[in-house]
Amino acid sequence: MLSEQELEKSPLFHDISYQDYREILSCFQAVQRSFRADELIYDFSSDAVGVVERGQASLIRIDEEGVATVLEDLGVGGVFGKTLAFAGSTGDSLEVVCRRPCDVVFIDYTHILSRCGHACQRHSILVQNMLQLMADKAQALSRRVDVLSRRSIREKLLCYFRQLSQQSGSRTFTLPFSLSTLADYIATDRSAMMRELKRLREEGSVRSDGRQFTIRQ
Amino acid sequence: MLSEQELEKSPLFHDISYQDYREILSCFQAVQRSFRADELIYDFSSDAVGVVERGQASLIRIDEEGVATVLEDLGVGGVFGKTLAFAGSTGDSLEVVCRRPCDVVFIDYTHILSRCGHACQRHSILVQNMLQLMADKAQALSRRVDVLSRRSIREKLLCYFRQLSQQSGSRTFTLPFSLSTLADYIATDRSAMMRELKRLREEGSVRSDGRQFTIRQ
DNA sequence: CCCTTTCTGTTGCATATCCCACACAATATG
DNA sequence: CATATTGTGTGGGATATGCAACAGAAAGGG
Numbered sequence: 001m002l003s004e005q006e007l008e009k010s011p012l013f014h015d016i017s018y019q020d021y022r023e024i025l026s027c028f029q030a031v032q033r034s035f036r037a038d039e040l041i042y043d044f045s046s047d048a049v050g051v052v053e054r055g056q057a058s059l060i061r062i063d064e065e066g067v068a069t070v071l072e073d074l075g076v077g078g079v080f081g082k083t084l085a086f087a088g089s090t091g092d093s094l095e096v097v098c099r100r101p102c103d104v105v106f107i108d109y110t111h112i113l114s115r116c117g118h119a120c121q122r123h124s125i126l127v128q129n130m131l132q133l134m135a136d137k138a139q140a141l142s143r144r145v146d147v148l149s150r151r152s153i154r155e156k157l158l159c160y161f162r163q164l165s166q167q168s169g170s171r172t173f174t175l176p177f178s179l180s181t182l183a184d185y186i187a188t189d190r191s192a193m194m195r196e197l198k199r200l201r202e203e204g205s206v207r208s209d210g211r212q213f214t215i216r217q
Numbered sequence: 218m219l220s221e222q223e224l225e226k227s228p229l230f231h232d233i234s235y236q237d238y239r240e241i242l243s244c245f246q247a248v249q250r251s252f253r254a255d256e257l258i259y260d261f262s263s264d265a266v267g268v269v270e271r272g273q274a275s276l277i278r279i280d281e282e283g284v285a286t287v288l289e290d291l292g293v294g295g296v297f298g299k300t301l302a303f304a305g306s307t308g309d310s311l312e313v314v315c316r317r318p319c320d321v322v323f324i325d326y327t328h329i330l331s332r333c334g335h336a337c338q339r340h341s342i343l344v345q346n347m348l349q350l351m352a353d354k355a356q357a358l359s360r361r362v363d364v365l366s367r368r369s370i371r372e373k374l375l376c377y378f379r380q381l382s383q384q385s386g387s388r389t390f391t392l393p394f395s396l397s398t399l400a401d402y403i404a405t406d407r408s409a410m411m412r413e414l415k416r417l418r419e420e421g422s423v424r425s426d427g428r429q430f431t432i433r434q
Numbered sequence: 435c436c437c438t439t440t441c442t443g444t445t446g447c448a449t450a451t452c453c454c455a456c457a458c459a460a461t462a463t464g
Numbered sequence: 465c466a467t468a469t470t471g472t473g474t475g476g477g478a479t480a481t482g483c484a485a486c487a488g489a490a491a492g493g494g
Contacts, residue, residue, distance in 0.1 A: 152452095178440085179443095191445085195443095
């Protein structure tokens with residue numbers, strides 16, 4: 001259960017009064033839980049939809065050989081769930097894992113999509129907030145596809161850097177994760193990526209200091 | 218403007234009466250248009266959101282060198298728009314192009330997200346439908362990321378085939394596009410993909426006749 | 435504080451992938 | 465019907481990428 005101060009920062013319950021928030025939790029059988037780092041948050045076995053209210057989590061895929069790949073980075077407002085994305089068509093398993101201490105709300109998706117008789121005003125705002133979160137999610141996934149659809153490591157890096165630059169509104173920006181994770185994010189070998197990064201630095205296309213990067217133009 | 222029969226098949230106006238549908242069009246300043254094959258539907262210059270009501274379209278990216286890549290396949294219920302996905306951070310341009318004759322509804326996104334005083338009942342259902350469409354879109358994008366994040370052509374192909382198999386509910390399925398486009402879809406060289414496909418056939422992992430494929434297991 | 439773990443940076447080598455080029459089939463177009 | 469366009473299938477050669485391995489830096493944990 002959130003405090004009144006925390007509620008104001010909540011992406012899912014944005015513009016909903018504390019009174020309504022409490023009623024929604026019970027009416028929708030919503031559950032709120034906190035997680036510590038590295039804890040398993042969700043294993044795609046239930047139909048529930050989860051929303052990250054605080055902290056940071058990752059959606060990872062583990063294939064038959066045990067190789068893990070980060071599919072999504074879930075910050076505040078991040079949404080996940082079997083019915084929303086990554087149905088997990090293949091034999092490999094999916095998990096949402098806590099990175100930094102998290103608060104997560106779980107709601108049954110059918111509750112959101114079914115038109116209920118009572119509580120309709122609250123319901124409608126909740127759906128609207130949910131729509132906003134899904135739009136953000138689609139944005140994030142699109143950016144990922146944009147990067148991954150490039151045909152070389154070099155193009156992938158430049159595309160991703162341009163995205164970060166655009167988001168920060170500056171030619172200089174900070175990577176949201178380590179270089180090792182970056183290699184994973186753009187789905188390539190780490191050493192090959194380092195080699196390409198070196199080339200970009202030598203050419204002067206990119207300057208970097210730790211996780212801080214600056215691109216030319 | 219849709220006929221009453223067509224309205225029933227509409228994903229965006231699902232469960233909305235013909236009377237309400239007409240009022241929504243005027244109240245939201247929604248515009249409906251038809252397109253012929255190869256016509257340009259949207260160029261990401263306006264803030265409008267488009268929904269494919271009938272037909273088929275593609276969202277393509279054209280980079281500085283003029284190379285086109287299909288980023289999304291938009292069937293009935295497909296949603297696109299600057300604010301929803303593919304903001305187009307980089308220097309290359311984005312377009313939605315008609316594949317098969319299309320009907321498309323355009324609505325200003327701010328109209329959907331702003332809580333209006335009047336027409337609230339209609340509005341609420343429309344938002345709910347929109348949420349469903351966005352969830353479907355996120356699903357599709359996730360599947361794409363799942364494929365693209367594989368590290369070899371072989372794994373990409375198998376992952377995609379398993380998805381199609383799952384969707385069709387059978388080990389046999391039909392590709393939704395040509396092999397050339399498939400190479401584009403999984404972001405690899407066509408000849409390299411053909412070579413890998415040959416290997417898969419020789420091993421017996423895959424059987425194919427034209428665009429019809431069958432996978433083992 | 436030491437010790438463990440993760441991250442960074444680099445290299446040699448094998449090969450998967452790309453690029454170019456060609457021939458033929460299938461399909462559209464007038 | 466002739467002709468253009470697109471799709472399929474294949475190959476040789478160049479190279480970008482992956483793999484394995486190592487060493488030092490940085491960060492975390494008791």
